[in-house]
Amino acid sequence: MFVIHSIRIRAKRVTSLGDFRSSFFYRMALSSPRCAAHANAASNTKLTKRSPNVIGASSNPKVTHHNHHSHHQHHREGNIKVFLISDVHFDAKENERFIEQMPSSLNKDDVCYSILIIAGDVAEKLSDLERCFCTCLKKFDCVFYTFGNHDLWCASKEEKCSLEKIQSVFKLCERLGVKTDPSSGEEIVGPNDDAKRRVFIAPVHSWYEREFDTEEEVEAPEGVSIPGVERVMTDYRLCKWPKLDAWKKEITTTTTTIKSDDYYISKKIDALNDADGKFERFLENVKRAKEEGKDVTVITFSHFLPRIELIPEKRFLLYPKLTQAVGSHILNERIERVTEILHLGKSGKDSHTHAFGHTHFGWNLVLENNVRYVQAALATPKEWVRRPRSLVVGEFFSNAPGNSPLLLYDSRTNAFSGSSSNIKEYNPGLWAKYYEENARDSSNKTLAPWVLSYVSRVWGSRELKKSMMMTSNTDASPLPGKSGQV
Secondary structure: OOOOOOOOOOOOOOOOOHHHOOOOOOOOOOOOOOOHHHHOOHHHOOOOOOOOOOOOOOOOOOOOEEOOOOOOEEEEEOEEEEEEEEOOOOOOHHHHHHHHOOOOOOOOOOOEEEEEEEEOOOOOOHHHHHHHHHHHHOOOOEEEEEOOOHHHOOOOOOOOOHHHHHHHHHHHHHHHOOEOOOOOOEEEEOOOOOEEEEEEEEEOOOOOOHHHOOOOOOOOOOOEOOOOHHHHOOHHHHOOOOOHHHHHHHOOOOOOOOOOHHHHHHHHHHHHHHHHHHHHHHHHHHHHHHHOOOEEEEEEEOOOEOOHHHOOOHHHOOOHHHHHHOEOHHHHHHHHHHHHHHOEOOEOOOEEEEEOOOOOOOEEEEOOOOOEEEEOEOOOHHHHHHOHHHOOEOOEOOOOOOOOOEEEEEOOOOEEOOOOOOHHHOOOOHHHHHHHHOOOOOOOOOOOHHHHHHHHHHHEOHHHHHHHOOOOOOOOOOOOOOOOOO
């Protein structure tokens, strides 16, 4: 989503990534064609190292497949690399060029199966979604995706319901071969053919609800009236839910507390994860891998935030009420079911990372539950000019064409971005770094200087604006430091 953010810093643009780029040399069987142009010919395509399109077939003799409905898994010899990007906003020309000029992972000299995770907000139009997916499928062996709020905007007269648009998006993904369901688990085969590690990837479809925001409101200065999210967020105008009243009757709650409309939308969308028992089957596969003594790696991802700790405190946000439209407790409850199975902290070999998007902040932070939370948003071109420092995370530090999405996971080392031995040199993101060094203090209601300046200029009374003699240049706003002072 395009949102109002907390810091605007002008900096020189970085234009190359150098040794971050990797080459790839291993191909595996995929379940469907890489783009629409291949759809009709897929059944007649000869499977080679460069054209693996059907589950159950492989050009590598050491790859085997089990096709039982709930036990289905792939055995892969070699390396798996998982890349992450969110908030692609493909309708921006600069972002379209970034996607088109991403280095291809289909390099025949590297034994690697490459996976791209797209954590929502690709485009408003289905035609742009298709073009983006087709480009990505030409550069990666496999693409996983969940939708964001921008993907559900009903901007044309023909689009009447955002829930129906989700189904249209899913049909498009199915036709192209983009995966929107949890994987059955990739089993990594070692040099002695002993498959000891299972890697699972699971999209978690979600929406936000106002109940997610449990922290205290900030104190607006006298003469400033900060508007509600329904007035600021475009979603409330372009996302359409004509059956909302019926959902309210259909969805029961365990309390008498009045719920927001967003809560019922979030519940309805969350139920998509349970279609055909796919999420339960995913949990069963993870549990079975644990019982078999495998080292289990799970990557879940959503567009929205599962934890309030994944966004700066309200006092740091240019729009302090943004926290009402960014995350979901319903989403978090689903993700925690995975965490509970893994018993993180009791085994040093299992790991769970959750990727997300939506807020356009570079982020890589491990919370108290031992889950790593990561965001690598392509965001908007203007944001890279105004506040690049808050978008950078790890080796994802530029929106310049020719750069790559964030390398999230490498099975060769079984390491996630930010977990390697050179952690002191790693940039976890401006705000993630801040919360590594400072405790979250939601009881502090005093607006940061740059926020006070902004809200007074934008939402202040006429008299206040005149008295403050505001200028529009906030590029030199101070940043929070290790001491927690601003």
